[in-house]
Amino acid sequence: MDENRKKFVQEVDKVFDTARDRAPVELLFTHKGVQYPTTVCTPENLQALEGFEANKDDVMLVSYPKCGTNWALQILQEMVYTLANKSPPPDIPMIEFGTPDKLERLKQQPSPRLLVTHLHYDYIPKSVFKNKTKKVVVFRNPKDAAVSLFYFCNNSPIFPSYSTWDEFFQDYMSGKVCWGSYFDSLITWNKHLDDEDVLIITYEELQENLVVGVKQIAEFLGLPLTQDQIQGIANRATFQNMKAKSNETHGQFGQVLFRKGDIGDWKNLFSPAQSQEMDEKFKSSLGGTKLGAKMKYDVHCKA
Numbered sequence: 001m002d003e004n005r006k007k008f009v010q011e012v013d014k015v016f017d018t019a020r021d022r023a024p025v026e027l028l029f030t031h032k033g034v035q036y037p038t039t040v041c042t043p044e045n046l047q048a049l050e051g052f053e054a055n056k057d058d059v060m061l062v063s064y065p066k067c068g069t070n071w072a073l074q075i076l077q078e079m080v081y082t083l084a085n086k087s088p089p090p091d092i093p094m095i096e097f098g099t100p101d102k103l104e105r106l107k108q109q110p111s112p113r114l115l116v117t118h119l120h121y122d123y124i125p126k127s128v129f130k131n132k133t134k135k136v137v138v139f140r141n142p143k144d145a146a147v148s149l150f151y152f153c154n155n156s157p158i159f160p161s162y163s164t165w166d167e168f169f170q171d172y173m174s175g176k177v178c179w180g181s182y183f184d185s186l187i188t189w190n191k192h193l194d195d196e197d198v199l200i201i202t203y204e205e206l207q208e209n210l211v212v213g214v215k216q217i218a219e220f221l222g223l224p225l226t227q228d229q230i231q232g233i234a235n236r237a238t239f240q241n242m243k244a245k246s247n248e249t250h251g252q253f254g255q256v257l258f259r260k261g262d263i264g265d266w267k268n269l270f271s272p273a274q275s276q277e278m279d280e281k282f283k284s285s286l287g288g289t290k291l292g293a294k295m296k297y298d299v300h301c302k303a
């Protein structure tokens, strides 16, 4: 195992161990009206991020929690680092994680750098838009994304647990979860779907055909990959392959991250009333929009 990866796993394990020592009330803080987990984010870093300079040849991965961040990250790390015979840096790649000194280390890295974030569009450093950093944005159908986050809250120590799914559902619908409302994020990105420096891809598209998804990302980044390279990246990014290696690659985080990796698990938790409530929320947020159509809500979110 590569030394940088070992350090990354140690860092992730430290986060989990620290979280276990904190009382539930100490696990979250609010910054500019949005909740974040205290074990990974700090107000100082969120503040310092505002002035972060991203370059045109950096690559940004944007994904709301539980929409496939780590899946797309695996693919992009190969494209940005492995293909250039570099290993990904040891720090956790989420730009909002850590303290300002981590941000300083990131500033020292040469571009292209892979910048990863769950942040709402409005809180992403402005330089990313000004300098036209390419952004790969990954979304997932909101019912499965909610279920995935519910299990993560209850199985990982970094978030307070919920005693019931119903309680979590209410918080999710009203945006009282870390990184804010998923629907707000979707509404904002819908306005940028056709920006030349934005590629929006869905979890479900990757599930449907991972090779096509990898190819699409490579083309967007302007990487002339061979069919064998595309196939290799896709093979290493399957759920089974990533889960099988997760102890080595993600430490304790991997044990809760690679849960089901499926479409449709929402059917095991949503009541008919909750399903209808989310259908209405999706319709009022994205009904009749291009992003709404791309997400194929009726295919993935109707029983």
Ligand SMILES: Nc1ncnc2c1ncn2[C@@H]1O[C@H](COP(=O)(O)OS(=O)(=O)O)[C@@H](OP(=O)(O)O)[C@H]1O
Pocket (backbone or CB within 6 Å): 063, 064, 065, 066, 067, 068, 069, 070, 071, 144, 147, 148, 149, 151, 237, 238, 239, 240, 242, 257, 258, 259, 260, 261, 262, 265
């Ligand atoms: N390779 C691959 N293929 C398919 N699905 C995958 C893959 N890797 C991760 N996953 C699933 O993605 C969900 C976690 O999403 P994130 O990586 O965004 O989580 S996080 O917010 O960054 O913690 C989580 O979904 P659920 O299984 O539904 O909980 C993971 O299992």
